[in-house]
Amino acid sequence: xxxxxxxxxxxxxxPLIVRPVIATEIWIFAIFGLGLNLLLGxxxxxxxxxxxxxxSAAYVAGWLLKHYGINVFFALGIGVGMGALSxxxxxxxxxQRSGLYFIMLTFALNQLFYxxxxxxxxxxxxxxxxxxxxxxxxxxxxxxxxxxxxxxxSILFLACLWLMQRIVESPLGQILQAIRENELRAEAVGYHAxxxxxxxxxxxxxxxxxxxxxxxxxxGIVPLEAIGFVxxxxxxxxxxxxxxxxxxxxxxxxxxxxxxxxxxxxxxxxWPLLLGVAFVIVxxxxxxxVVEAWTRLVKWYYSRQKTSASPSAR
Amino acid sequence: xxxxxxxxxxxxxxxxxxxxxxxxxxxxxxxHSIIGPNGAGKTTLFNLLTGTFAPTSGRILLDQxxxxxxxxxxxxxxxxxxxxxxxxxxxxFSLLENVWVAAFATGRSWRGLLFRNADRYPEAKxxxxxxxxxxxxxxxxxxxxxxxxxxxxRQLELAIALAAQPRVLLLDEPAAGLSPEESRRMxxxxxxxxxxxxxxLIEHKMDIIMSVSDRISVMHFGRLIAEGPPxxxxxxxxxxxxxxxxxxx
Numbered sequence: 001x002x003x004x005x006x007x008x009x010x011x012x013x014x015p016l017i018v019r020p021v022i023a024t025e026i027w028i029f030a031i032f033g034l035g036l037n038l039l040l041g042x043x044x045x046x047x048x049x050x051x052x053x054x055x056s057a058a059y060v061a062g063w064l065l066k067h068y069g070i071n072v073f074f075a076l077g078i079g080v081g082m083g084a085l086s087x088x089x090x091x092x093x094x095x096q097r098s099g100l101y102f103i104m105l106t107f108a109l110n111q112l113f114y115x116x117x118x119x120x121x122x123x124x125x126x127x128x129x130x131x132x133x134x135x136x137x138x139x140x141x142x143x144x145x146x147x148x149x150x151x152x153x154s155i156l157f158l159a160c161l162w163l164m165q166r167i168v169e170s171p172l173g174q175i176l177q178a179i180r181e182n183e184l185r186a187e188a189v190g191y192h193a194x195x196x197x198x199x200x201x202x203x204x205x206x207x208x209x210x211x212x213x214x215x216x217x218x219x220g221i222v223p224l225e226a227i228g229f230v231x232x233x234x235x236x237x238x239x240x241x242x243x244x245x246x247x248x249x250x251x252x253x254x255x256x257x258x259x260x261x262x263x264x265x266x267x268x269x270x271w272p273l274l275l276g277v278a279f280v281i282v283x284x285x286x287x288x289x290v291v292e293a294w295t296r297l298v299k300w301y302y303s304r305q306k307t308s309a310s311p312s313a314r
Numbered sequence: 315x316x317x318x319x320x321x322x323x324x325x326x327x328x329x330x331x332x333x334x335x336x337x338x339x340x341x342x343x344x345x346h347s348i349i350g351p352n353g354a355g356k357t358t359l360f361n362l363l364t365g366t367f368a369p370t371s372g373r374i375l376l377d378q379x380x381x382x383x384x385x386x387x388x389x390x391x392x393x394x395x396x397x398x399x400x401x402x403x404x405x406x407f408s409l410l411e412n413v414w415v416a417a418f419a420t421g422r423s424w425r426g427l428l429f430r431n432a433d434r435y436p437e438a439k440x441x442x443x444x445x446x447x448x449x450x451x452x453x454x455x456x457x458x459x460x461x462x463x464x465x466x467x468r469q470l471e472l473a474i475a476l477a478a479q480p481r482v483l484l485l486d487e488p489a490a491g492l493s494p495e496e497s498r499r500m501x502x503x504x505x506x507x508x509x510x511x512x513x514x515l516i517e518h519k520m521d522i523i524m525s526v527s528d529r530i531s532v533m534h535f536g537r538l539i540a541e542g543p544p545x546x547x548x549x550x551x552x553x554x555x556x557x558x559x560x561x562x563x
Contacts, residue, residue, distance in 0.1 A: 166429050171418055174432045178415045181404035188364065188402075189478060190390030190419035 003248060007161070010255075011154045018259065020146040021218065026258045027157040028214045033239045033250025034164045035207025040236065041245030042168060043200045044180030046103050049110030050208050050235050052090055055227025056113060057082040057209030058216040059124055062133040065217070071138040072152075075213050083209015084202045086113075091201030095194040098183075110229050117227045130222040143217070153214055160207060165247055167203065176200055237275065241282055243289030252290045317342040317512050318363070318394075318482050323372035325355075325362055332358040334536040336372070340482065345504075345513045347523045349547075350533035351556060356516045357399060359533070360486055363514075364396050365389045376482070390420055393481035397474070399490055399516070401467045405460035409451055409470055410442055412459050416477035417441040445477035449503060465496040472503065476511075483511040489519060501526065524548065532556065 014023040032054060039045045057079035064070045064078060094105045117124045124130050135143040143149050167173055178186045179193050187193055216222045225231055234257065242253025257275070264271035286293045318340040325333040333355045340346045348356050362369045365386040373382045376392055384392065395416075404412050418424075418438040426434075433439070446452045449469040454462060459470060472488055489500045501522050507513060508526065517523050523530060523544070530547045532540040534556040540547060547553055 166431075169431050170426065170428050171424070171430070171432050171435070172428050174411065174415060174418070178404055178407070181406055182402060185398075185402045185404065185474070186415070187386045188390065188396060188398075189416040189474065190387055192385075192387040 007158075007251070011158075015147070015150055018262065020150050022258060022262050024146070024150045024153050024218055025215070025262075026255050027153050028211050028218060029235070029238065029258050030251045030254035031157055031160045031214070032208055032211035032235050033242070033254050034160055035204040035211070036235050037239050037244055037247075037250045038164065038167065038176070038200050038204045038207075040239055041243075041249065042173060042180065043176040043197060045197060045200070046236070047094075047106045047201075047204070047232075048103050048229070048236065049090065049094075049106035049232050050204070051227050051229065051231035052106075052110045052113045053083040053087045053205040053208035054212035054215070054231065054235075055117065055222070056086045056212075058212035058222040058226050059117065059130060061213040062130050062216045062222045063123060065133050065136070066130070069134075069136060071136060072143055072217065073138070075217070076156075076210060079209040079213030080206045081209070083212065084206040087201045087205020087208070088198070091198045091205070095197040095201070107229060107232075110227075110232055114224075114227050114229070117224060124222070124224070127224055129224055129226075130216075131220070133216045133220050133222060135217045135220070149218065153218075156210070156214065160210065161247075161251075164207070168247060172196070172199065237279065239289075241275075241278055241289050243291030245288065246291040249289050249291045256290070315342045316340065317377060318514070319375040319378075320359075320363070321373045321375070323359070323362060323369050323374065325358055325367060326370050332536055333362065333369075336533075336536075336538050338531060338538070338541075340512060340514055341529070342512050343509060344528040345508050345515060345526055347515045347517060347527040347530045348533060349517065349520075349523055349530060354533040355536040356533055357486060358536075360396060360484055360514075360516065363484060364394060390416075390478050390480070394484060395475040395478040395480035395482075396484040397471045397486055397488060399486040401464070401471055403459045403467060403470050403474065405458070407459055408456050409446060409459060409462070409473075410439075410455040412470055413442040413445045413473050413477040414438055416474045417445065417479075420478040420480075441479065442477055445473040448476055448507070449473040465492055465499075468492060468496075468500065469503070476507075481512060483507070483513045485513060485515045487516055487518060489517065489522060497522070 014026065032050065036047065036050050039047045060082045061075040061079040065075050090106070090109045093109065094102055097105055118126055135149060137143060141148055143152065175191055175196055179191065179196055183193050212226065215226065238253035238257035239250045241256060242251065243249030260271065260274065264274065282289055316339045320336055320338045323333060323336045336359060348359065350356055361367050363374060365384050365388065368383045373380055375381065376394065381392060404415065418435060421435065421438045443452065446455055449472050451466060451469055451473060459467065468488060472485070475483055485504065488504060489497045492500060497519065504515065505526050527544050530542065530544055531538055532547060532553050539556060540550050540553050
């Protein structure tokens with residue numbers, strides 16, 4: 001409940017601190033992170049190709065928005081479907097292998113999609129990106145207004161968060177974690193691990209797809225980077241820093257990542273160095289990211305209070 | 315009635331033959347032990363029965379139905395559950411979650427798999443709690459599996475298998491690595507399960523085997539060399555030779 005209140009407050013306050021575009025991007029990136037976290041945090045699968053689903057959804061929905069003037073909700077539906085579909089295809093191939101081979105497969109297939117987008121300039125615009133993706137008015141709502149769009153994205157984000165919470169607290173969430181903990185035993189008690197991993201992929205892909213479409217509509221363009229491996233890396237990065245395996249980790253990661261990259265990139269060209277340092281600290285000391293750092297701090301604080309209180313109790 | 319049967323079962327890994335021509339018949343409701351020196355092929359036999367490997371030759375029948383080559387994840391649904399020789403639990407899960415996952419897998423329905431809260435499956439939860447109670451861990455259901463003692467982990471190992479409510483329980487050295495005191499408790503536990511389940515037991519410790527088994531099969535170099543009730547096996551000269559390396563025979 002407290003977490004939800006905090007999120008609602010930050011949704012209200014965020015546009016006052018940063019530009020509405022950046023605020024919107026933070027929630028979009030958080031949706032992207034939620035999808036990855038189901039794979040990375042809950043299933044223990046390091047997918048290094050999430051932008052495959054993000055990018056393909058953005059391109060397909062962007063194309064339809066541009067040339068067929070579909071409405072925002074339909075575009076979103078298409079994006080979710082495209083994200084899930086591409087994740088089904090990619091996931092099917094990837095779950096056949098595990099460990100390093102799995103990671104390399106997600107990466108290689110990501111590159112494959114990237115080069116298709118790169119070469120197919122008549123549709124994707126190649127290196128220039130797919131430009132002129134509109135944000136058409138619908139049902140009297142002017143999505144072109146950044147504030148309206150911010151509210152729209154925030155509501156969608158809340159819906160995604162609620163959905164993800166239901167999923168991780170469902171039997172599926174429990175089964176995915178069981179596979180992460182001990183795949184051999186999970187098979188022995190009766191779960192076909194590849195099937196469940198694929199399901200996690202498809203769900204994660206659907207979230208990525210939603211994020212991809214929202215991103216394309218936010219900036220009015222699908223840049224080629226949206227399907228590139230750097231983008232895949234960014235979401236892994238943000239999720240790890242925020243805290244993989246906890247529901248709220250990706251939100252914190254998304255906030256830190258987008259906010260830092262926006263505010264620091266204008267001041268200091270070498271700002272990714274900061275991220276590198278943060279990453280090293282997380283990997284070495286806080287495997288659970290900011291979320292773990294926070295819970296440890298709280299625990300430490302309470303234990304200190306207890307020890308300072310106990311002598312007086314005597 | 316024979317519940318689980320193997321016919322001329324064999325498994326080779328390249329040039330190495332781990333299991334050869336094994337024909338076993340496990341009576342329903344009995345406790346059937348498989349003994350043999352290290353490397354005799356006992357665990358490989360279990361791996362064949364539970365679908366970890368497909369056999370290179372022979373057949374496996376459950377209730378006269380051919381289940382040869384059924385993959386591991388289907389086996390639990392057919393009513394075979396195993397415990398592992400090396401503790402093989404879900405370390406970051408609570409004990410209750412450990413058994414719940416197994417109880418849910420073989421539960422009546424997976425409806426709501428994606429959306430219903432995992433707490434709202436009373437049948438799976440009840441089964442999970444019963445499995446924990448059966449091994450005497452009900453008081454620690456909230457503890458994490460990685461935080462309990464080795465002896466308790468062995469009990470949990472067994473509880474995970476029980477949670478599936480199997481028709482055949484395959485126990486791979488349940489007393490592995492236990493102290494004499496813990497061993498005695500494990501024996502009592504296995505004995506308490508006798509009659510409620512059909513049990514196939516692999517064990518090294520002869521005192522355990524002789525006191526609880528209805529029948530014993532002896533494996534040596536991948537083959538069955540003897541089968542019979544405990545008293546008969548104890549007298550069998552070939553068994554003594556296999557165990558004592560031919561010195562005292």
